[in-house]
Amino acid sequence: MAKSRILVVEDEAIVAMGIKQKLEELDYQVIDIVYTGEDAVKTALETEPDLILVDIVLKGNMDGIEAASKIRKQLDVPIIYLTAYSDEEVLERARRTEPYGYIIKPFKKSELNANLEMALYKHAKDKKKSETLKKRF
Template identity: 50%
Template structure:
């Protein structure tokens, strides 16, 4: 079976590299890491990833919540927020995108892995249900 492909959306290069390395150590493939919402949308379309790890605060005029909304609506790719933004208002905005997870930074690899596997299971289950109709 192919490795799960994860798009990392993080505007801080060092943090993105750390996340990428940790994901690879967990056995996932990371075809791309980008730092803006527009790049995230483009990469989601081009790389056929299984899941997106999305920071909320990004470079450019589009935040991660808006990018997540577009990615989910256009491509149906599951989104997990991996962010330092934990205030109530931001959480409420993020919930409107129906994310599969919301992980606060700093994070533990165990939490990351559990959220990814749960999100993939839910996504596959949704696909099977829609294919059966």
């Protein structure tokens, strides 16, 4: 079975490398690490990853929530937020982008793996259900 291809969007280089290491230990393929919302949108559209891990707070003009929203309008890809923020306003903004998960930093490798597996599984089921409905009508 092919490794799931993950795009990491994280503006702290050391944190990004730690995430990459955890993902590779869990047998995922990190296709790229990008540091801004603008690069996240561009790279996601070019590479069409299986899943995107996005930090909510990013340097630059576009935060992770706005980047995820732009990506979701153009690609059917599950997004999981990684963040140190969990206040109600941030949660509400994130919720509107229909993420497949929301992980509070710092997190354990097992927590990351569980969220990834669930998101990939749920996305595959949702996609299959959608295709079945299209065939009926």
